[in-house]
Amino acid sequence: MRSSTVLTALILLAAGCRGQPASSNANNPQEPWTAPPPPADVSHGEAAVGSTDSPAPIDPRAPQPPGSHLLRVRFEVKQARLAIAPGVVYEAWTFDGRVPGPTLRVTVGDTVDFTLVNHGMMPHSIDFHAAQIAPSRVYTNVMPGDSIQFRWSPRVPGAFLYHCGTAPVAMHIANGMYGALIVDPAQPLPPAKEFVFVQGEWYTMASVDARGVLQLDWNKLLGGAPDYVSFNGIAHQYADHPVLVHPGELLRFYVVDAGPNRISAFHVVGAIFSRVYQDGVAAHALEGVQTGWVPPGGGMIFETRLAEPGTYPFVTHAFADATNGAVGMLEAR
């Protein structure tokens, strides 16, 4: 058996690939997001939430650019019990009740009108890596029950992290307070099927006041040994629910590493990235890349085309983290 075949087989075994395809064409309205199997319960009927044994996958498709040069964003900080792996529930700190928080998308020169409302039990804040702005003015702590509102304008394109910046920052990020922000260049990139993968880490221990619900283990975090590493908040979700693509079409992955500790070595088994954009897009484009390093707090844009029909794992090639959940499947057909 060829080594690449062995590698793929090992990844498939580690991921326990067993579910139904979960995604479709990001930019073709004729192929909408394919819903997972009927969930055990739903949230007011508007969105599948799955169950703790089988959490619904997070839609990995990149949002479309807004039709306006003014993007109004309002984040509600709240705690939420979320499935971070099948059968594993965690008391998360969130932007808008989800991990990662909503993916934002703007174009260079647009205006972001941002409001943060803190419904939590401690101070929280925001840090947009795409902004060039005085942290002492707008990245300040927002007390429980309070809010902050400010405007800013992105001047550099790329894939960026946003996160809560309240000390200790590692605690707020590891509890789930992070997300991705895409800043498109003024001259748009070529049309492609686009996905967003935000890598994050979960360090868990049993909660003292809620049976079966996990919370942050600070010592595990300081030791850099996560129990789960995830793309978009749930370990192994795109191995259980492969992402559907077509052979030969241009794929674009916005990969952001929230950390707080682990570098993502993003790699698609069976593919080579034709172009990789680090942060400022065109100024740093690389060609012919096998694996791209995305540091904690960083973001990169990966483009590739899959050569033929088949199943292509995507991983962080730091394989302990892939084994712990940072692995998915692209199903090309």
Ligand SMILES: [Cu+2]
């Ligand atoms: Cu926070």
